[in-house]
Each structure stands twice: as structure tokens, then as C-alpha cells.
Amino acid sequence: MNPFIEIITQPDNIAIVIMIVMVTFFTLWGFQQAFQNDKLKASGYAVDGELDKDVDTFKPLVRIELIISLVVMLFLTIWSIWVDAPLEEIANPTITPNPAKAPWYFLGLQELLVYFDPWLAGVVLPTLIVVGLLAIPYIDINPKGNGYYTFEERKYAIVIFAFGFFILWLLLIVIGVFDRGPGWLWYWPWEEWDHQRVVFEPTRDLTQVIGIESRSIPGFIIGAIVVIGYYVAGMLLPLRHWRKNNPELLAQLGMIRYNLIMFLFVTMMSVPIKMVLRLVFLVKYVWITPWFNV
Amino acid sequence: MNSLYDKVKKNLIWKSVFRRDYRDNARSRAMAIFGNVFLHLHPVKVRESAVKLRYTWGMGGITFLAFIILTITGVVLMFYYHPTVDLAYLDMKDLEFQAPYGVISRNLHRWAAHFMVIVVMIHMFRVFMTGSYKAPRQFNWGIGVILLVLTFLLSFTGYLLPWDQLGFWAITVGTNMGAATPLLGFQGPFSEYLHITPYNDVRFALLGGASVGGNALLRSYIWHCIAIPLISIILMFVHFWRVRKDGGISRPQH
Ligand code: HEM
Numbered sequence: 001m002n003p004f005i006e007i008i009t010q011p012d013n014i015a016i017v018i019m020i021v022m023v024t025f026f027t028l029w030g031f032q033q034a035f036q037n038d039k040l041k042a043s044g045y046a047v048d049g050e051l052d053k054d055v056d057t058f059k060p061l062v063r064i065e066l067i068i069s070l071v072v073m074l075f076l077t078i079w080s081i082w083v084d085a086p087l088e089e090i091a092n093p094t095i096t097p098n099p100a101k102a103p104w105y106f107l108g109l110q111e112l113l114v115y116f117d118p119w120l121a122g123v124v125l126p127t128l129i130v131v132g133l134l135a136i137p138y139i140d141i142n143p144k145g146n147g148y149y150t151f152e153e154r155k156y157a158i159v160i161f162a163f164g165f166f167i168l169w170l171l172l173i174v175i176g177v178f179d180r181g182p183g184w185l186w187y188w189p190w191e192e193w194d195h196q197r198v199v200f201e202p203t204r205d206l207t208q209v210i211g212i213e214s215r216s217i218p219g220f221i222i223g224a225i226v227v228i229g230y231y232v233a234g235m236l237l238p239l240r241h242w243r244k245n246n247p248e249l250l251a252q253l254g255m256i257r258y259n260l261i262m263f264l265f266v267t268m269m270s271v272p273i274k275m276v277l278r279l280v281f282l283v284k285y286v287w288i289t290p291w292f293n294v
Numbered sequence: 295m296n297s298l299y300d301k302v303k304k305n306l307i308w309k310s311v312f313r314r315d316y317r318d319n320a321r322s323r324a325m326a327i328f329g330n331v332f333l334h335l336h337p338v339k340v341r342e343s344a345v346k347l348r349y350t351w352g353m354g355g356i357t358f359l360a361f362i363i364l365t366i367t368g369v370v371l372m373f374y375y376h377p378t379v380d381l382a383y384l385d386m387k388d389l390e391f392q393a394p395y396g397v398i399s400r401n402l403h404r405w406a407a408h409f410m411v412i413v414v415m416i417h418m419f420r421v422f423m424t425g426s427y428k429a430p431r432q433f434n435w436g437i438g439v440i441l442l443v444l445t446f447l448l449s450f451t452g453y454l455l456p457w458d459q460l461g462f463w464a465i466t467v468g469t470n471m472g473a474a475t476p477l478l479g480f481q482g483p484f485s486e487y488l489h490i491t492p493y494n495d496v497r498f499a500l501l502g503g504a505s506v507g508g509n510a511l512l513r514s515y516i517w518h519c520i521a522i523p524l525i526s527i528i529l530m531f532v533h534f535w536r537v538r539k540d541g542g543i544s545r546p547q548h
């Protein structure tokens with residue numbers, strides 16, 4: 001069979017195809033409403049929902065809930081008649097499949113293992129994702145855009161969230177499902193997996209690029225300066241910029257909020273930065289210490 | 295026709311179940327909601343935005359429906375399932391070849407599980423896009439984030455139960471991350487200062503052993519079928535309660 005058809009029709013991967021279709025559909029629908037509301041507002045009209053009245057729960061809401069429930073149950077029933085849940089060989093601790101993949105919703109995190117050591121990719125970053133999500137309502141102090149779709153009034157919030165959700169979470173999952181084969185090597189979905197293939201990719205550490213041994217004292221010091229400097233610069237430069245251009249916003253935010261936002265943001269951006277370092281410049285570690293490597 | 299209607303409705307049994315006749319007036323419509331345990335999760339009147347599909351996409355409700363389907367099919371599967379290394383895999387084969395409707399029960403459970411993970415993420419996206427986490431709904435967003443994590447964990451713990459290669463290695467890959475926890479995992483940074491070994495670290499606590507085995511299967515089973523569903527149900531009711539107490543589905547603020 002054509003490898004592309006084969007990989008997208010594997011029972012578990014059908015769910016990913018359904019996810020891609022659903023996410024695309026709802027994203028378009030959401031943004032379409034956002035732009036429409038922005039247009040309404042710009043020409044002085046009320047946004048969608050502003051003039052809503054109360055209606056009875058019975059029947060309008062109960063009716064629509066019933067219809068959706070029936071549609072969803074019908075959909076799941078057809079899916080279940082059509083595709084059988086996979087069952088592989090009985091678990092065998094002595095035979096490691098290659099690749100050994102985590103469940104699909106964690107493949108984004110598994111993909112991060114290419115760029116970060118497990119304590120970062122598997123523990124610290126997921127913890128920060130949850131902390132970051134929990135923090136959103138408390139750090140986003142923009143009162144606008146509450147209760148309707150809009151883009152214009154919440155540009156930064158939406159762009160940052162969308163980057164995290166679509167690129168760092170969903171796209172990495174799709175890559176993990178469709179583009180990672182034996183040895184976690186890259187395969188396009190239409191390529192045949194080759195279990196014999198090895199890729200020798202000499203990686204180096206950042207300081208080795210400028211000829212300094214990363215496991216030496218100077219290497220340690222330079223690495224520390226780069227990592228700590230990245231955080232300090234990432235958190236101080238916007239501060240200086242806002243002090244000059246938008247001091248009211250800064251005063252509204254307060255120092256605690258400002259620091260939390262920038263810490264989370266700088267950490268989030270470290271993910272694409274390390275991906276580029278690794279993929280384009282073949283840099284493995286930035287900072288080697290006796291306890292951990294970054 | 296009318297006499298059949300009378301026969302069905304004008305007797306002691308029917309009247310003991312349905313207290314009132316339904317007439318299409320305001321009082322009757324309100325009674326239909328708060329006279330019913332399940333419907334009475336809803337207020338009697340709602341904003342139009344709660345009814346319009348284009349606003350909520352129905353995603354929160356669909357997530358809840360998926361959970362209900364999973365609970366029902368999950369309980370069916372429990373009748374056939376032994377959480378032991380010797381029997382778990384054979385039970386899967388029994389479901390496939392012996393148990394009546396075994397195949398469809400298992401299929402429904404697995405696809406509804408994937409479906410729930412997909413729709414809960416889309417629900418979060420919609421809540422974000424409408425800014426519905428803003429005051430006064432900050433806390434309910436937090437409850438939602440915990441529910442999101444619990445949904446992942448439910449699916450994760452369920453994955454091991456068939457005891458096949460797919461689940462076994464997925465759980466091995468996943469729980470190996472526990473071993474990398476700073477301070478508390480034996481491969482994590484600084485753990486040597488706390489004398490952490492493979493036999494007392496985070497992964498050991500997750501698996502009930504240093505690798506995935508019978509104890510891990512039992513732990514997965516109990517988390518999956520009892521502990522996490524219980525916690526989720528409680529949090530879902532807090533979540534729904536708060537949707538109402540925070541003023542119903544969000545709408546443009548003036
Ligand atoms: C109260 C609710 C639930 C009960 C009693 C339950 C019970 C079970 C049982 C007995 C199994 C083993 C049978 C099998 O593997 O086919 C199982 C598997 C599974 N469960 Fe659940 N479950 C519940 C809810 C959930 C939820 C909410 C999710 C996901 C969000 C989920 C995801 C899974 C998955 C992915 C499997 C593996 C399916 C497979 O074997 O193909 N379960 N569950």
C-alpha cells in the first residue's frame with residue numbers, strides 16, 4: 001500500500017486526522033467571527049450577542065443538546081463499527097519497538113526530547129505549561145474582549161496563545177504521529193520506514209562553535225552567561241522599552257505580574273530557539289554543568 | 295389516538311413518575327427544568343448566547359457527553375476485565391472473540407477516549423477565543439485546566455490496560471519521565487543529594503516498581519476506573535455550578 005495512505009489509516013491515527021479536520025474547522029469559524037465582530041465594532045455596531053435576550057431553557061437549549069448528543073453518538077457509533085481498536089502482541093519487556101511512541105497527546109512532549117534533556121522536556125516544561133495556563137486569567141489584565149470573539153482588541157494574547165497551541169502543542173503532535181519513524185528519525189508520511197537507516201549527525205555544544213571545550217571551566221562560565229543572560233535580557237529589555245513607551249501599562253501590570261509573564265514567555269520562546277539551534281546549527285547543549293545540561 | 299394517550303398518561307404509575315402534565319406555558323416550561331434532576335443543572339432561562347451553536351460550539355457539553363459514554367462503556371468493559379498480567383491480554387482476546395458486543399464496546403471506549411481528548415482541547419480554545427476566562431470566570435478556567443490534565447491522565451492510565459506492546463511501551467516511555475524529575479527522580483538533577491535510587495523515586499511511586507509490571511497494571515486500573523473518574527466528576531460538578539454562579543455563559547460586557 002502507499003505509505004501515506006497506510007499511515008493515515010492506522011486505527012489510532014484516524015483520530016489525529018479527525019482532530020486536524022475539527023481543529024481547522026473551528027479555528028476558521030472562530031477567527032471568522034472575530035473579524036466580523038471587529039468590523040461591526042469599527043463601524044459602531046453592537047458585536048454578536050450584545051443585544052441577546054433571555055430565552056427559555058426548555059425547549060431551545062434542551063432541544064439543541066438532544067440533537068447534538070444524537071449526532072455525536074451516531075458519529076462515534078459509525079466510527080466504532082468502521083474501525084477496530086488495535087491490539088498488538090502481548091506486552092513483552094524484552095522486545096522494545098522502534099520507535100516507542102508515547103500516547104498521541106503526549107507526542108509534542110516526546111518531540112521536545114530531541115531538543116531538551118528529559119528533566120526539562122518531561123517534567124519542567126509540562127509543569128510550566130500547566131502553571132502558565134492556570135495563570136492566564138490573572139496575568140491578562142486586558143478587560144476587553146470578554147464574552148465575544150475578537151482579534152483586534154486582544155491581538156497579543158491571541159497571537160501568543162495561538163503560537164503555543166497550534167505550533168508548540170498541536171503541530172508537534174502531528175509531527176510526532178506522522179513524521180517520526182525508527183530512531184525518531186524524520187520520515188515524510190509518504191516515505192517508507194527504513195529500520196536499517198542510521199544518520200550520523202555530529203552535534204556539538206554551543207561553546208565548541210567558538211572553539212572552547214564545553215566541559216571546561218571557561219565553557220561552563222560562558223554557557224552560564226548565555227543561559228542566564230538570555231533570561232535577564234529577555235526580562236529587562238521589554239521592561240526598558242515599556243518604561244519609555246507605555247509606563248501606564250507597566251504600572252497597571254505591577255512587577256509581580258510583569259515578571260511572571262516575561263518568565264513564562266521567555267521560557268516558551270526558548271523552545272523554538274533550541275529547535276533552530278539544534279536543527280540548523282547542530283548545537284546540542286548550550287550549558288554543561290556537573291548536575292544538568294541545558 | 296386520544297384514548298391511547300389517556301391510557302398511557304392517566305394512570306397511577308405514569309403520574310408517579312411525571313408529576314405534571316406538560317402544557318406549553320411559562321410555568322410548565324420552567325417546571326420541565328427544575329422538576330427534573332438532570333435538566334436542573336440548567337437555569338430556567340438562559341441567554342441566547344448559550345443556545346447559539348456558533349458561540350460555544352457546544353464543546354463543553356460534548357466533552358461531558360464523551361465522558362458519560364466512556365463511563366458507561368467503561369463499566370461494561372470492567373465486567374470482562376481482570377487487571378493482572380496473566381489475564382488482561384487474554385480478556386482483550388475474549389472481548390474480541392467471545393463476549394457479546396465485546397468488539398463494539400471496546401471500540402466505542404477507545405474512540406470516545408480519543409474524541410474526548412480532542413474536544414476538551416477545542417473547548418479550551420473556544421473559551422480562550424471568547425475571553426471567557428476573564429472576570430468573573432478566572433477560577434472556573436482554573437478548574438478547567440485541572441480537568442484537562444485529568445482527561446489526559448484518564449486516557450494515559452487506560453492505555454496500559456490491554457497489556458499489549460503498544461500500551462506497555464507508551465506507558466514505559468511516559469513514566470520514564472518520572473525518573474528524570476529534578477531532586478525526586480533517580481536520573482534527575484540533584485537527586486544524588488537525597489539518596490534517590492530507582493527503588494524510591496517518583497517513577498517507583500507511579501509504577502509500584504522499578505519497571506512496568508503487575509503492580510503498575512493494578513495501579514493504572516485503580517486510577518483509571520475509580521480514582522480519576524471520581525475526582526473528575528466532583529470537579530465537573532464544581533465546573534458546571536460555577537458556570538451558573540458566574541452569571542451563565544459569558545456574553546459581551548457593557
Ligand atoms: C468511569 C469511567 C471509566 C471506566 C470505568 C473505564 C474502564 C476501562 C476499562 C475496564 C478498560 C480496559 C478495557 C480495554 O482496554 O479495552 C479501559 C480502557 C481504556 N480507557 Fe477507560 N474507563 C473510564 C473512563 C475513561 C476515560 C474518561 C478515558 C479517556 C479520556 C478512558 C480511556 C481509556 C483508554 C484509552 C483505554 C484503552 C482502550 C483500549 O484498550 O483500546 N477511559 N477503561
Ligand code: HEM
Nearest residue numbers: 350353354355357358418426434435438439441442543544
Ligand atoms: C472534562 C473537561 C470539561 C468539561 C466536561 C467542561 C464542560 C463545560 C461546559 C458544559 C461548559 C458550558 C459552556 C460550553 O459548553 O462551552 C463549560 C464552560 C466553561 N469551561 Fe469547561 N469543561 C471542561 C474543561 C475545561 C477546560 C480545559 C477549560 C479551560 C482551560 C474550561 C473552562 C471553561 C470556562 C472558563 C467556561 C465558562 C465559559 C463561558 O461562560 O463562556 N473547561 N465547560
